[in-house]
Amino acid sequence: MQNITDKLSRATQFRARLSQAMKDGDMSQSALARETGVDRSTISQLLTGDGGRLPNAHVVGACAAALGVSADWLLSLSDRPESAARMLAESLTLTDAPRALIDEQIFAWHREAAGYKIRYVPATLPDMLKTDAILNWEYTPQLGRTPAQAINASRDWLDWIRNSSSDYEVAVPMHEMSSFAHGTGYYAGLDAQSRHEQIDRMLTLSRNLYPRLRLYLYDARRLYSAPITVFGPLLAAIYIGRKYLAFRDSARVQTFAAHFDHLVREADVSARALPAWLAELKGTIQ
Secondary structure, rough: HHHHHHHHHHHHOOOOOHHHHHHHOOOOHHHHHHHOOOOEEEEEEHOOOOOOOOOHHEEEEEEEHHHHHHHHHHOOOOOOOOOOHHHHHHHHHEEEEOOOOOOOHHHHHHHOOOOOOOEEOOOOOOHOOOOOHHHHHHOOOOOOOOOHHHHHHHHHHHHHHHHHHOOEEEEEEEEHHHHHHHHHHHOOOOHHHHHHHHHHHHHHHHHHHOEEEEEEEEEOOOOOOOOOOEEEOEEEEEEEOOOOEOOHHHHHHHHHHHHHHHHHOOEEEEOOOHHHHHHHHHHOOO
């Protein structure tokens, strides 16, 4: 008896969802018949029948394709009406990525995630903690973004953190900080005074903004992370150079959040220990 009831319920739901999809798509019975290649009488029967029989898979699939919805949704196997292609298009996007952190898209994402924890792995040092001298040195060679724009962006970013209802966690590889302090690799040619001033600034801000802003250092020999920002449960964006690869589906966002949380759990330098570590690092600058 229960099995019969379930079949009747699913058939009734199928008719209701097919009718709703046709209404939403402004598609008549005749138009749907042409799109699916079945008789108009078949479409009429699908909409008005009162039994527990569902159409075959070919007809269901054809109706779903014509109406731009999911066959699983029509059959009450899913509560998401979007087709797989549409869900993928909405959950994964490529967005232009200016070299500096502040742009309209980034600000929109931060506003959207206000109140949630923001997790961030920068490409170099965190832009919002950089001195004007470092931003000038770093952004002068960049295409499409001037040092002045980067400096203003950094200040806006810092103001946002101070006034935002979100908490920020930042994870940086230890070798990035060491390379900076010693003026090697990416930072080759950067003068010692600028490096001293930058460490001083990070010391000051890490103390003043804690616990709103928490910065952790991890060992890249044991762990690796691409530059990424996780906006609470809403969005994860990976920086690939000139573009952000942005994910909105909850499963992937949770995966990236778990990845970041692993960096924090395995960090060699905690947010509390960071000032002392920076002060020791500063003493090695020559």
